[in-house]
Amino acid sequence: MSTPVPARANAPERYYNYAYLDEQTKRMIRRSILKALAIPGYQVPFGSREMPVPYGWGTGGIQLTAAIIGPDDVYKCIDQGADDTTNAVSIRRFFANVADVATTEDTGEATIIQTRHRIPEKPLKQGQVLVYQVPQPEPLRGLEARETETRAMHAYEEYGLQYVSLYENISAYGRIAATAGYPVMVEERYLMSPSPIPKFDNPKMAQNEAVMLFGAGREKRIYAVPPFTRVRSLDFEDYPFETQTWEETCALCGAEDSYLDEVILDDAGDKMFVCSDSHHCAERRAAGHVGPMAGHTLDQDAALKEPAQ
């Protein structure tokens, strides 16, 4: 005998099924997720649905989240590492609205983190799920336009072609200059695009405790990296894989080991570097870390008196 489900507080204005998608769609997506987890790095086709945002705004990630989210989850959404950008705020509000979940900016307390272009600085823990929004799931697409051919290449592990792009990089720039969407091998079997995260974040994918799910809405593909999986960034013997480094520290929190964004301050060429992970930066500042420009308030009058040359 089942107990009656108590009516939700917002029952009258609920137009949508729980978490927006209907149950059959969520079931279909969950099956694709299970297959993706069973074959790490393999791109599983799925019946991507129209979502209330345009392609390119995270439709794949939103569908993944919708399929796995429950009322007990705590949801965090970041865009380029920041919790407070328009896209992140909209998607967070969307799930607060349609899935009745608590939302947070705290990486540590979130159970589902949807991300575009970054992996949070704080190491993820077992039990957390990181959902990536992926524009182009096929790492070989730029070099081979035929889907039939790229599928065969994955099936037969013919990945020499990917090295052509690295070769081009070195011959043009003297080093592997690719910075985002840097291709990785998953469990030494499938070549995978890590979505356009900076290569700075690539090493974080290896042996990660969290479940990592990737969704491409327009391209209708789901792939995954289960916890504790080997993930290796491609490189040459004489040009090993390297991540970005900065000579500067975060201007606000003084962090030396986080991924920094360059912010142009005026027309005179002044700039600052700040953590791209806004929660990481805020947490450090709250803990008393101070960067070179912290506490500095903009003196608007002075700026007006002395316009930039």
Add this chain to the structure above:
Amino acid sequence: MNAIPGRIAPAPLLSVEGLTKWYGHVLGCRDVAFDLRPGEVLGIVGESGSGKTTLLNCISGKLTPTSGEVRFDTRRFGLTDIYGLSEPDRRRMQREEWGFVHQNPRDGLRMRVSGGANVAEPLMNLGSRHYGNMRQATIDWLDRVELDTRRIDDKPRNFSGGMQQRIQVARNLIHGPRLVFMDEPTGGLDVSVQARLLDLLRELVRDLGLAVIIVTHDMAVARLMADRLMVMKGGEVVETGLTDQVLDDPQHPYTQLLVSSVLQI
């Protein structure tokens, strides 16, 4: 058979038997059979629509024949029917042991990546992961096909047609194949460029001891390149023999027509 004592005929590199290709009810080629030995250059000549390219595609594993066998002396499996191999094995064999020079360099090159990367790609496909070594090999090969090595990082579109064809030749020889297919390799080039490319191809083929199957409608190309000729008409082989023999003393009426139609200046 009367075996000549003390002399062993080399085993065929490629052995084609009863090869037939129908496109529905249209005939591509019918009942083609020949052996190709290591280091031998076979020319396939004939007018357009005679089944030359169909035959080449069937032999090179691009087009499954309706019936017949194409056996190749693979390094890993010995003399074996290429269509009997599994797809990954066949693709690997094609990568490792064959080259294919297309008539239009756009079909054989990746136009988006530099000439150097195009030449180095077969090495990467075979598992080379050392940039410096591949770079050196690429420079050596560009030099060998008489291209300016300083232009190694230019995109193919910035090269002339003849140079693109040289890049394609380098790309198809760098990994040391044993058999190279050429489909009208000098087709789209003007006469002087054609002559120089032919000269180069002839030299490379001789130096490397390559086996080549070259398809052409140009009797001059056939005369210069091929040891042996196969003349095709309407999908069937009408005459085979040594190149000089076929061209100097053609037996079949069609071959006689073909040879006599060459412009004499």
